[in-house]
Amino acid sequence: MFHRVSQSHLHLLLPLPKHRFPFPRNAITITDEPQQQPSLTETDDAAIAKLVLESDPRSLSESLTKPGFQWTPELVNKVLKRLWNHGPKALQFFKHLDRHPTYIHSTSSFHHAIDIAARMRDYNVAWAFLGRMKSLRLGPTPRTFAIIAERYVSGGKAHRAVKVFLSMHEHGLRQDLNSFNTILDVLCKSKRVEMAHNLFKVFRGRFKADTVSYNIIANGYCLIKRTPMALQILKEMVERGINPSMVTYNTLLKGYFRNNQLREAWEFYLEMKKRKCEIDVVTYTTMIHGFGVGGEVKKSRRVFDEMVREGVVPNVASFNALIQVLCKKDSVENAVLVFEEMVRKGGVPNLISYNVVIRGLCHVGDMEKALKFMGRMEKHGLQPSVQTYNVVIRYFCDAGEIEKALEMFGKMGDGSCLPNLDTYNVLISAMFVRKKCEDLVVAGKLLIEMVDRGFLPRKFTFNRVLNGLVLTGNQDFAQEILRMQSKYGRVLRHLKL
């Protein structure tokens, strides 16, 4: 019963688009005369991303190497960012351009490519890029190793990350305090705090650990809600004659809130004042957010007023904190009032402001107003992000408005903002609520599409879709999905079907 499915997500039900005329006319002019190089416009990166998405890999090379078109690192980076959620296409683009007769990739583009490859856990490709950088004498730089280490840690290979750091010198790079702090931070941000702390204890002497190093470790312990340990780190740094900074104190303060220790947080703040700390905008914002989500909305507002009284100017983050608090613990109406107040006072809402308000509106079921806010973003020079779409899609699904969710998803498919892992997960789950045969077919198509785009579905998702298809008599399609496993065998091995 495909006829009930709306236009906007037809692309799921149809074969992939065939190669079309490369660039939208006028967006880019390709000429054979180098003298007439077109000037770059804002739409170039969008048009190129679209071309890459739609064209056949074999013909792509020619289109990209047409003489007369001027590539710049900035343009290449913009295109890579647009293709961020389509790793394979992004890398295809990068590799093709790497064979361009005259254009040579910049270090930052290599970093994007390495990041994308490693995120897909294709570490071999990432290292191959590093080798290519080396042969072009563009790197590697400390940043290159930071990226690789970060991806190893988030891929569950923290030990490899540490190894990479320890082998930096083999690539001609000095291990210094900066790179030491970076690896510590990478480990801490992924909650491998013990490992970071051990590394820290081994090397703090050699690298002369500084305030930053200690702050990173203290923050790590705050992230895993071990504030006593964070306090211990603070004590230790003082003992070793290293001065804590406002960053240190704000880190601890946030740690107390995160651990739901509101009283301790307040006492810590009073202590800061007693010690004549110059309470800054971060301190206040931390408290506005902390007290609010802890349920003390009045206190949150009082802190906001106190900040203004003390002559500390609230910035967007401060407003966002208050808006978020009101959405969660008060009413979305009041949150919107604060949003409007900020605009009236000349404050410029950013992506987070919008996402917070939109989520708040969705949460109370006011989808109409949420969409209105989405439309307003452009006035502030913003475009809905993948998070914006995900929120709206999620709440449409929760409300049972599957068609509208798919319609939203269709808008992303236009290429303005590619869906990410969360988008697919939310949408695939939603395909089970109506218990309709055709919904499961869509779920299957979504599953194939996400794998195609370099996302790894959870084993659960995979089995759920397969079972659903088999139960609804779609044996053939289930087979097709199983075949996909062998195609992507290496990547999907963890699924153990």
Add this chain to the structure above:
DNA sequence: GTAGGGTTAG
């Protein structure tokens, strides 16, 4: 781009 505040559910 060595560190701190603001965005994903109940």
